Amino acid sequence: MSNPSLLILPGDGIGPEVMAEVRKVIDWFGEKRGIRFDVSEDLVGGCAYDAHGTPLTDATMAKAQEVDAVLLGAVGGPKYDKLDFSVKPERGLLRLRKEMDLFANLRPAQCFDALADFSSLKKDIVSGLDIMIIRELTSGVYFGEPRGIIKEGNERVGINTQRYTESEIARVARSAFELARKRSNKVCSMEKANVMESGVLWRDVVQEIHDAEYPDVELSHMYADAGAMQLTRWPKQFDVIVTDNLFGDLLSDLAAMLTGSLGMLPSASLGLPMANGRPKALYEPVHGSAPDIAGTGKANPCACILSFAMALRYSFDLGDEATRLEKAVEKVLADGVRTADLMQSGDGTSASTVEMGQAVIAALDASL
Numbered sequence: 001m002s003n004p005s006l007l008i009l010p011g012d013g014i015g016p017e018v019m020a021e022v023r024k025v026i027d028w029f030g031e032k033r034g035i036r037f038d039v040s041e042d043l044v045g046g047c048a049y050d051a052h053g054t055p056l057t058d059a060t061m062a063k064a065q066e067v068d069a070v071l072l073g074a075v076g077g078p079k080y081d082k083l084d085f086s087v088k089p090e091r092g093l094l095r096l097r098k099e100m101d102l103f104a105n106l107r108p109a110q111c112f113d114a115l116a117d118f119s120s121l122k123k124d125i126v127s128g129l130d131i132m133i134i135r136e137l138t139s140g141v142y143f144g145e146p147r148g149i150i151k152e153g154n155e156r157v158g159i160n161t162q163r164y165t166e167s168e169i170a171r172v173a174r175s176a177f178e179l180a181r182k183r184s185n186k187v188c189s190m191e192k193a194n195v196m197e198s199g200v201l202w203r204d205v206v207q208e209i210h211d212a213e214y215p216d217v218e219l220s221h222m223y224a225d226a227g228a229m230q231l232t233r234w235p236k237q238f239d240v241i242v243t244d245n246l247f248g249d250l251l252s253d254l255a256a257m258l259t260g261s262l263g264m265l266p267s268a269s270l271g272l273p274m275a276n277g278r279p280k281a282l283y284e285p286v287h288g289s290a291p292d293i294a295g296t297g298k299a300n301p302c303a304c305i306l307s308f309a310m311a312l313r314y315s316f317d318l319g320d321e322a323t324r325l326e327k328a329v330e331k332v333l334a335d336g337v338r339t340a341d342l343m344q345s346g347d348g349t350s351a352s353t354v355e356m357g358q359a360v361i362a363a364l365d366a367s368l
């Protein structure tokens with residue numbers, strides 16, 4: 001049997017730098033654990049635009065559909081700000097999400113003990129924090145029609161449409177309930193049912209799926225604005241949060257920052273099972289392309305490395321190996337290795353991207 005396949009799309013900014021460290025981790029699993037992947041690499045985002053005039057070619061899209069999992073770095077940068085909307089780097093990522101139908105975006109916000117001081121919130125509010133935001137990723141206002149900027153009389157009008165079908169809500173709700181059963185069995189659903197019809201429907205459908213299929217899971221509902229407030233007031237009240245595409249974008253950044261650094265947080269975007277039983281899947285760090293530090297060796301590769309850990313768990317059913325990798329990262333932090341994003345002024349010298357990668361490999365070696 002051939003090895004499972006991975007398509008690596010490093011993208012722009014710090015994407016290639018952090019992905020280079022992930023490649024070393026992938027090689028480590030091949031050499032030391034006999035877990036081998038057929039790895040190919042391609043372009044997405046601004047670099048794809050530079051090479052081909054589009055942020056994602058049809059050929060790369062086709063490859064992404066064929067492989068067992070896609071690993072993405074980051075897309076975008078100031079160089080591309082002026083481009084037409086249709087060819088912006090972000091469109092490459094959105095096309096991958098949409099055409100692979102990756103409707104469930106898992107964004108864990110976990111506070112590493114060694115970093116609890118880093119949060120802008122008090123330590124007792126964030127230490128031990130472990131929540132999972134499930135963001136709907138293929139619909140809502142990101143994709144709804146009509147959209148555009150039209151002329152009405154003598155002024156322009158910007159239009160986007162929030163649109164959700166019952167089945168779109170139901171499938172992401174099921175993902176949330178399934179995941180909650182493997183965690184603390186609690187789901188909080190967030191929308192704006194007080195002002196949006198799509199929110200009313202969202203609340204109804206989540207409740208129906210719960211009552212019919214997951215009555216054992218504790219379910220609550222919250223308006224998304226109140227949810228943002230509760231996330232900063234007492235985040236540990238949550239286990240799994242399920243929400244729509246736009247609210248999920250905002251709330252997951254908020255939740256991520258509770259943990260101290262965006263540089264630590266991975267994500268998984270999952271779709272329906274393929275013929276081989278594995279879900280369609282794309283893994284990417286939550287941080288962006290960070291053009292301000294690109295090329296300086298300051299980027300933290302941990303979020304991207306932890307995204308590969310999520311791939312081991314969710315695509316390849318290698319939960320134990322995922323835990324091994326997560327523990328290795330935890331150990332490195334406990335040992336005091338810090339990239340610049342994890343330092344406060346006066347903290348001494350920071351580790352470079354490569355040094356952080358080396359420390360993780362050393363911790364993996366020590367795990368054997």
Ligand code: IPM
Binds near residue numbers: 249
């Ligand atoms: C994210 C990003 C993307 C989004 C951008 C880059 C299109 O902010 O993954 O959260 O808005 O979904």
Ligand code: MN
Binds near residue numbers: 249250253
């Ligand atoms: Mn975002």
